[in-house]
Amino acid sequence: MASFKPTLDTTIFQSSTALENTLSGLLNEFASSEGTVFAQKPLAELSKSDAVHLIDALYSPDERFAEGFYKYRVDVLKHPEELAWHNTLEELEHYKAQLKANLADDGMITLGEITADGRYHPVGMVGFRPLAEHPRGQELLTVIDTLKPAQRYAGNKGMVHSFSLLKDFRSLEMLKYVFLSIGLRALQAHLAHVFFFFSDYRLKTVYQRYGLDFPEDLKFPSSQHVIGCYSLTEANQNRMAAAIEMLTQSST
Numbered sequence: 001m002a003s004f005k006p007t008l009d010t011t012i013f014q015s016s017t018a019l020e021n022t023l024s025g026l027l028n029e030f031a032s033s034e035g036t037v038f039a040q041k042p043l044a045e046l047s048k049s050d051a052v053h054l055i056d057a058l059y060s061p062d063e064r065f066a067e068g069f070y071k072y073r074v075d076v077l078k079h080p081e082e083l084a085w086h087n088t089l090e091e092l093e094h095y096k097a098q099l100k101a102n103l104a105d106d107g108m109i110t111l112g113e114i115t116a117d118g119r120y121h122p123v124g125m126v127g128f129r130p131l132a133e134h135p136r137g138q139e140l141l142t143v144i145d146t147l148k149p150a151q152r153y154a155g156n157k158g159m160v161h162s163f164s165l166l167k168d169f170r171s172l173e174m175l176k177y178v179f180l181s182i183g184l185r186a187l188q189a190h191l192a193h194v195f196f197f198f199s200d201y202r203l204k205t206v207y208q209r210y211g212l213d214f215p216e217d218l219k220f221p222s223s224q225h226v227i228g229c230y231s232l233t234e235a236n237q238n239r240m241a242a243a244i245e246m247l248t249q250s251s252t
Helices: 016-028 049-056 064-076 081-100 136-142 171-189 201-210 234-250
Strands: 037-042 106-116 120-130 156-164 193-198 226-231
Touching: 016 171, 037 081, 037 171, 049 081, 049 120, 064 081, 064 156, 106 171, 106 226, 120 171, 156 171, 171 193, 171 201, 171 226, 201 226
Parallel strands: 156 193
Antiparallel strands: 037 106, 106 120, 120 156, 193 226
């Protein structure tokens, strides 16, 4: 595995070359303290069979998307449980069909592990794209334009959506890896703010640990989905650098 040595000095984020090297080292291979090697590939680079299998697995009634959809309908929308579950199953099928019809979407990134024989095993997925390119991006931009102060979210903006990992592969280290890679991708794309679109409101307390903010006035007018924002502040850049350094040292 390539060795990279990030520093807490935030000048690493000022140099495009240093940032590219850090991003490359993180995204190519990343070994956890337990010896698991994390990696990721665009959905478009998977074989069709592997891509379809991953989509079916992630949107299974037994997985996290189903739990999030169901809890949102019961707890937030106050639907009766039977109706909530029926609508959840319909929503799962809608998302599966949508993703399968767009396997070449370069905004969808799969998350995985490198097996002992060197093969890539996808176990999760996340969408990452400029905010205006997300289907609901313009709706959110309209909301942002009404917020005070007017310059709260100045600068380029991105959207993270459809994030999930198979239950058997959810771990603190994998979550750290995912959030670090999102943060570094945002820096590479010169984004000032990255908005996270969630159906599962229970994730707020988990993701706040990684620097996400959940303003009460940042909501879609047509729904009550949770919207989080990760701003590329100096504090969050320092947090990323510290986490990279800690995880890199634990893997050596």
